[in-house]
Amino acid sequence: MIIASWRRSLEAGIDPEGNSAPLVWDPAHIKDIRHAHPLQPLLPLLTQTLSGLAHETGNIMIVTDGDGRILWREGGKTTLRRADQVGLADGHQWSEHKVGTNGIGTALAMGRPTHVYSEEHLLRVLHVWSCSAAPITDPDSGRVIGCVDVSGTARSLHPATVALVAATAKLAETQLAVRMHERDQHLRRHFESARRPGVLLSPTGRVISGDPSGSLGDRVHLGGQMHFPGQRMILRDGTVALLEPFSDGFLLRPTPSATPSTLTLTFLGEGTPTASFGDRERPLSLRHAEILALLALHPHGLTAEQLSFHLYGDDGNPVTIRAEIHRLRAQLGDAIAAKPYRLTCPIEADFLELRRHLSANDSSALARAYTGPLLLRSESPEIRRERDELEVQVRACLLRHGCANELWAYVQTANGRDDYEILERLAALPPTDPRAAAARARLLC
Structure with missing residues (x-):
């Protein structure tokens, strides 16, 4: 694990002679950032569990966000002063690509509890420190939203500390799950009283009610774009639904009977790739066929940068992609939406049909x-x-x-x-x- 972390750190250009983690947040804004973070309500729980240990052993307890930026810390004054010298302080970032191998950054990179002892740190200035850290995953979004860490000098931090830190992270995740279920119950009651048709989604796209067959899975990918009433979404089975805000979540409704035309893609075999949309069948250039295939394989959408990388690798140019998309939209109209680029109509593709037969x-x-x-x-x-x-x-x-x-x-x-x-x-x-x-x-x- 440590060897792999050192490789990642060196590939990221980390200098082992560096002397501190970078300050990435303006101290004047940290109070607002803390208040908005989902771990704010759990801070008393975290400090009650770990700060006593930190004070008694001369260590410090640290809580970061999902990118390793320090939100809170507690500990003895002497240890805090030493921590200030290396950037173990509010607003500093401890991800691997900023500081190299360390408890916080490596735990976030690996997605599991981690203990980094003394000389295992890449930065030589950290060789007097040892760190035990564990990531915290939000059960609502499925994303890692933070990390809890106990750091101290090499002599004072026992490797078994990582077990306590891991248990604390699990305790935080349990509390997040309890709060999530309470919000779900409130939203479900509102949905049932409104008697609206459709599938109820949480703000993060989790399916809460209205899908008894489970055809949508646990989650509908909403992407990062803004959502507005009547927005069309392509579901994973290729059907189209309308997404609209509902209370604190979203409602996914089937499209009206006047459904949009189906886009039919024929991309298998040695012939010219074709697309049928409306009453016309069109031969496609290889580049346009590739773009449509990628959009069909990624129903949640792709940015110009992502499309460029998928098509050309590191040599791609997003400007070229935008020009090709402009030409495609001239042929297919509103079948392709932007920000991100995605297909907004029902899709039938021979390679997607092949996938379904393989699954069966x-x-x-x-x-x-x-x-x-x-x-x-x-x-x-x-x-x-x-x-x-x-x-x-x-x-x-x-x-x-x-x-x-x-x-x-x-x-x-x-x-x-x-x-x-x-x-x-x-x-x-x-x-x-x-x-x-x-x-x-x-x-x-």
């Missing part, structure tokens, strides 16, 4: 749906990853469950023509079966 282990439907690799000429890193994953899964499913007809259909595709293992199975068919002769001829080539 339906080799018969799979053989009919699979006509070849996804966007065979694409060099996009993300498309290539998806293409390779589909290829491996299709082949494995057919080898496990496919009959002769399904295996024969597969060897008519670009990647199946020379598949030695599948051709061997076909060659073992009765000699009177013409597929056996064809398979043996291919094996001899």
Whole structure:
């Protein structure tokens, strides 16, 4: 763990001769930042659990936000003065990419309780310190929102401190869950009394009520954009719903009967990729097909920067993406929304249908749906990853469950023509079966 952390820290450019964590918050604003943070109501619980230990052992207790920025600290005056010298103080940031290996930053990077002892710190100035820290995850959003830490000199901090710190973090998460369930109950009562149709969501997109089948899963991804009444959302099954504010949460309602046109994408095989929208079928350039494939694979949307990275890697330019999206919207109209870029209409795509057949282990439907690799000429890193994953899964499913007809259909595709293992199975068919002769001829080539 420590070796991996040192590698990450050095790759981030951390100088082992550095002497302090950086100050990232104006001290004049820390009071407001503390007041707005979700751990503020739990501070008495945290201090009651750990500050006594810190005072008795000459250590300090620290609470940070999810990025390792210190919100609160408590401890003896002597230790606090020593802590000031290295930036273990309010407003300083202790993430790995700022300070290198340390209890707070490494616990946040690893997502679990961590003890960093003395010389395990990357910064030499920290070799007199040891730290036990544990991240705190918000059960509502699913995000890490903070970290609790006990730090002290190498001689005074016992490694077993990490167990107490971990228990304190779990206690905080339990209290957050209790408060979350209380808010859910209040919102659910309001929803039931209003008798409104739809699915009730928390402010973070958790499904609270109205989805008895569980088709939406535990959470609907709302993204980071502003939400307004009547906003369309693409759900994970490709259907469209309307999102509107409701009390302290959101209501997800089915679209009216006059649903928008379906966007149909045909991207498998060796032919030209096409898109059908409304009453027109359009051939697409490879770049436009790649963009639509990525948006279909990421229904919550992608920024220009994310699209650029998925298409070109580190050499991408978001300006190029914005220009391509502008041309696509000229063809597809309001089927593509912005901020982030996302599809706002129902989607039918041959590669998404393939995914559904794979999930069901339906080799018969799979053989009919699979006509070849996804966007065979694409060099996009993300498309290539998806293409390779589909290829491996299709082949494995057919080898496990496919009959002769399904295996024969597969060897008519670009990647199946020379598949030695599948051709061997076909060659073992009765000699009177013409597929056996064809398979043996291919094996001899």
